[in-house]
Every structure is written in structure tokens, then in C-alpha cells.
Amino acid sequence: MxxxxxxxxxxxxxxxxxxxxxxxxxxxxxxxxxxxxxxxxxxxxxxxxxxxxxxxxxxxxxxxxxxxMGRSDNKYYSDNLQVKKIPLVRTVNSNGQIVNTDNIASYEYSNEDCDFCFKVTDDNMAAIGMKLGSLAFIHVQHSLNNGDVGLFLIDGSPLFYRFFEEDKYIMLKPENQVCTPAIFSKKDFKQVSIIGKVISVKFSL
Missing domain, CATH: 1.10.260.40 (lambda repressor-like DNA-binding domains)
Structure with a gap:
């Protein structure tokens, strides 16, 4: 459990x-x-x-x-928890790096282990609350566990999916019935960049 x-x-x-x-x-x-x-x-x-x-x-x-979520032993918010200034970026590259300050639209604040936030521009994960205009807080990492929600760069487009790896293929699963899963062979998935894992979401009303 x-x-x-x-x-x-x-x-x-x-x-x-x-x-x-x-x-x-x-x-x-x-x-x-x-x-x-x-x-x-x-x-x-x-x-x-x-x-x-x-x-x-x-x-x-x-x-x-x-x-x-089991990521910390700090149960309650307190003055001892460090709040970080998190850049809201306009675009992402394959490494998840912020190349220059021109790419920073503004800043958000969080005490979670995240590196930047990015505005959701697709409906792939709408069923779990990641609607258009929501802000996804991203921890930069280039591998994911099955079931993790990640930000991916596919053919130059930043997209959110839930990650699943099987023996012969990798499936990027949307949480939206009208969206289609993206399925790749292990070889073809090398053309996809994993930018990072979604840690939390600031919801759009």
C-alpha cells in the first residue's frame, strides 16, 4: 500500500x-x-x-x-518550511533548463521540490484537474516510474501524460476520454524528451 x-x-x-x-x-x-x-x-x-x-x-x-503524498515528513505548514520562488516559464527545452531570463514570464511560490512551473496548454490530463490555464509545478528529471504524470517534449510540443513502460513499448496515457494514448517502441521513444515529473498543480477556475 x-x-x-x-x-x-x-x-x-x-x-x-x-x-x-x-x-x-x-x-x-x-x-x-x-x-x-x-x-x-x-x-x-x-x-x-x-x-x-x-x-x-x-x-x-x-x-x-x-x-x-509521502514525499515529506513535514505534516503541517509552518514558518520553518522554506518557500521557494519558482519561475513560470514560457517554453521548455529537452533538458528542462531555463536558458535565459527572457523565458521567465513571472514567478510563483512553493515549498515543494520543484524547479519550474509551466502553463497547461493541452487537455490530455483534464480528468484529474489539469485543465487549460492551470499551472503544473515540475521537478526536472529524465526518467519516470509507471503511473507518474510527466511533462514530455514530443516533436517540439510540450505535452502532459501519465507514463507507463512495458517490456516492448512505452505508453503515454491521457486522462481524458476524448484523447488518444501515445504509444512508442523503445527505439522510437528515444526521440521523446522527458522534461520532468508533475509535483503539484495550481488549478485554473
Whole structure:
């Protein structure tokens, strides 16, 4: 079971909430539609949640997203957590490097382990809250684990997908029923650049 699954179960039971009760709170406070079976699958580690669920759950319980996802032992926000100035970049290159300051549109602030943020310009991951205009906070890395959401450079276009590697091929899976997965042989995938892993998302209203 993942740390997220353990910590979601812990927060819910520590606050004496049923799965239905948590669904009701997320609906009332954030207008987020979910259900008991979905919460159950998250707590059992069967399914991974979308960024919207993670963000709103962390906000309601007053914990950091990094703690909820198992990336940090800092459970609560405090003055001791270092807030970093994160550049919002206009374009990305294959190395995920910021070539010059002209590429920086503005700055955001985060205490998470990210290197830059980038505005979502595709609908591939809309079902998990990454809608057009949202800001994705990226940790630069050039490999991903199965299920990670990443930023990829494909034929010069920056696109977001969920990464899956099989024995003979690599699939970049969208979280949007109207979008088609991108499937590559191991040889052809060498033409694709993995820019980094999506750590969190600032949602567009």
C-alpha cells in the first residue's frame, strides 16, 4: 500500500469521518464530486487520485501535499518550511533548463521540490484537474516510474501524460476520454524528451 493510501485512511479515521462523510465534505466545501467506492480504492492503493482530489483533501485536513503524498515528513505548514520562488516559464527545452531570463514570464511560490512551473496548454490530463490555464509545478528529471504524470517534449510540443513502460513499448496515457494514448517502441521513444515529473498543480477556475 502506498504512503498516500495509508495517510488518507489515517486522516479520515483520525477525524472520525466515514468515507461517505469525506465525500460530503469535499462536495459541500469544494464542489468536488466523488463517492464511497472511489475513496475506498484510494485507501486500498488500487487507484491513484487526481491532483484536484489531492489538493482539496490536503487543504481540508490542513496538511502539506508533500506529506499526504509521502514525499515529506513535514505534516503541517509552518514558518520553518522554506518557500521557494519558482519561475513560470514560457517554453521548455529537452533538458528542462531555463536558458535565459527572457523565458521567465513571472514567478510563483512553493515549498515543494520543484524547479519550474509551466502553463497547461493541452487537455490530455483534464480528468484529474489539469485543465487549460492551470499551472503544473515540475521537478526536472529524465526518467519516470509507471503511473507518474510527466511533462514530455514530443516533436517540439510540450505535452502532459501519465507514463507507463512495458517490456516492448512505452505508453503515454491521457486522462481524458476524448484523447488518444501515445504509444512508442523503445527505439522510437528515444526521440521523446522527458522534461520532468508533475509535483503539484495550481488549478485554473
Amino acid at each position: 502506498s504512503k498516500f493510501a495509508d495517510r488518507l485512511f489515517y486522516l479520515r479515521t483520525e477525524n472520525k469521518l466515514t468515507q461517505e462523510g469525506l465525500c460530503d465534505i469535499l462536495k459541500e466545501k469544494y464542489n468536488l464530486e466523488t463517492n464511497k467506492s472511489m475513496i475506498s480504492r484510494y485507501e486500498k492503493g488500487i487507484h491513484e487520485p487526481g491532483f484536484t482530489f489531492i489538493d482539496y483533501t490536503a487543504d481540508y485536513f490542513g496538511v502539506t501535499i508533500d506529506w499526504l
